[in-house]
Amino acid sequence: MASLPELWLTVDSDDQRHRPGQQGHPTRSRSSSAMQSTSPSLRLRKGMAGFARWHLKQPRQRAATIFVIADQLGDADFRNWLADLLSASPHITIACHGLNHRSWSAWGEDQKGFTTALRLAKREIMEFSGPAWRPWFRAPAGYVAPWMSKVLAREGFTVDSSVNPSMLVARKAGKGNSWQKVEAAMESAGVVERPWLTSSIGPACGPALHLPILRGFAKRAWRRISTLPLASDENICDGSHEVVTVYWHLDDHARRGGLWAPPLS
Ligand SMILES: [Zn+2]
16 A cells, blocks of 8 residues: 655755865865864854754654764864754754765765765764664765765665755766666665655755755745655655655755745645
């Protein structure tokens, strides 16, 4: 019997300094290293406060998973914010968004480097998050390639949510690859892939919520799915369940004077 699709709300914790325009990408970045202060930018701090307000004030708190970048835990303010949020809400889970937001698939295959970074990131985020930790992964900036699936499986990750199944960003699957190849590799490695919601014209999550043209289609796509029941952890991990996955950025909550909210009705 086909069950109703369920909705998975996810948030990426990136700061401006993590993004491919700044670091971690062979051609898009200004600098090759992530060595900058780990202190959250003013914009991210506003986003952190805005997210907590939005999440905690809802009459029925909506469960959400935050994909955290391990290097952010090097900052006391970020740690305190996350610890406070976890103690105020039983509905937040924490997963892995990498060690320092390197765009893995934009570089050549590097199983060894990815293994080392993933292991370290997992240990740091898991130790910090305690019972809120989930062994789920989102590739920084959506740069995921088929070879990464084996590493994820070996390191104990059960769910990957990195695929943005749109032709517009197909290059992010790496040279000679496709989203279909990424999904097939995840399946054969035993990792459940949870691709992101798209609209009729392309990407609908993350930056697409704010880009001209894309954003109108994105908001309509979100409104159509926003009344679906929220997915349980068990169903997120069970590939036979249909789960619609949406994501936005923590620092989106800095918009509109801290009053921005994801377009969920
Ligand atoms: Zn990110």
